[in-house]
Amino acid sequence: MEIERIEQIARKAAAAAQDKKATDVVVLNVQALTPMADFFVICSATSRPQVEAVTRAVRDDLESVGVSCRGVEGMEEARWVLLDFGDVVVHVFRPEEREFYHIERLWGDAEIVTLGETSV
Template sequence: MDNKQIVQLIADACDDKRAEDIIALDMNQVSLVADYFLICHGSTERQVQAIARGIKDKMDEHQIDVRRMEGFEQARWILIDVGDIVCHVFHKDERSYYNLERLWGDAEEVALHIGQEG
């Protein structure tokens, strides 16, 4: 499974937990940190945690290693390291404050197929 397919799996996991404004950025040309960023948000701390847990469960289901998860307890900005993919699961207030989409504005947005399989 390639990274683009994994990004889609992660987006599906986010959608399953009703994450809002799910976007993926191709970071290959703009950062050495990761190949892709996936960014989404939830409305409450509980939903943010459910989204992060959903990502972890989906990765486990496909035997994909989640290297690290940071910020789960506070549930304001959970960072999930899936190797070449970094997921940013925000609480809606933090998402607008940090505005990663603008910060990494040079990155190309990846087309996701939300609400569909595959």
């Protein structure tokens, strides 16, 4: 899949999170830094119901354009949920976990993608 399409998928995931009032939504281009994914989408949700709603919205929005979720981790606790879409990995954090793990710092060399158009 070409990188422009993958970036659009990451942007669509970010938009879905924003639609469910996720905060501090960030898209990182990590393709030059790791073989595990090309983009990370990172966001915060303040409660278990919001984490679940953001997770559902991202999954549903991407599946509606033919992008299947390969795996979900963390729904039991709903404090840090990871959605694996292959080239795009979405992290939905509760604020305390996001502050503790601060994965943006771990991937500090990644390019930050400016959010905007999300057509897929």
